[in-house]
Amino acid sequence: MTSTETVADRYRRLADILTRRIDAVPSEKWDTPSTCEGWTVRDVVQHIVDTEKGALEPVGLSIADGPSAGDDPVAAWVHTRDAMQEILDDPSRANREYEGHFGKTDLASSIGSFYSLDLIVHAWDIAHSVGVEDSIAGEDLDFVEAFIAQMGDNIRMDGVCGPAVDVPESADRQTKVLGQLGRDVR
DSSP states (O other), rough: TTTTOOHHHHHHHHHHHHHHHHTOOGGGTSSSSSSSTTHHHHHHHHHHHHHHHHHHGTTTTTOOOOTTTTTTTTHHHHHHHHHHHHHHOHHHHHOOOOEEETTTEHHHHHHHHHHHHHHHHHHHHHHHHHTTTTOOOOOHHHHHHHHHHHHGGGGGGTTTTOOOOOOTTSOHHHHHHHHHHOOOOO
């Protein structure tokens, strides 16, 4: 996130990247195994939808039910994305506070950190799994590296990331970052 990029702007930008990755999935590849062990590409989209909805619960907000990823993953994501963006564009809702895992926080801070990581990494998971453009922008790799450093061992908590994957020293930056998050780019 640049110094002038708000959380709402960051979400809009990252959600746009994810939308492009989702839109690029060929219809016959939704049930392809993803880079997330035990999940199909469709399951990754359902996970994103579910976690975004879950992020709102601690602050008493919700997203109305919409299409399911099981039926229409593109529509499920678009419905969730648009509803979350509307919330983030409204400071009275985005700044609602709650007691998080690491102490008091607010919705915008959570979306601007952990849930931004989710958008970046799952956009890669989806794209890489179906063989479409999967590069991660340098500024987003900066963010992911900083987030990993900030989280320390907590990045390995259940439901966050699996064990790191060894990558060659000669690997590119994106491969090294993804390896830290348990992604094998082969």
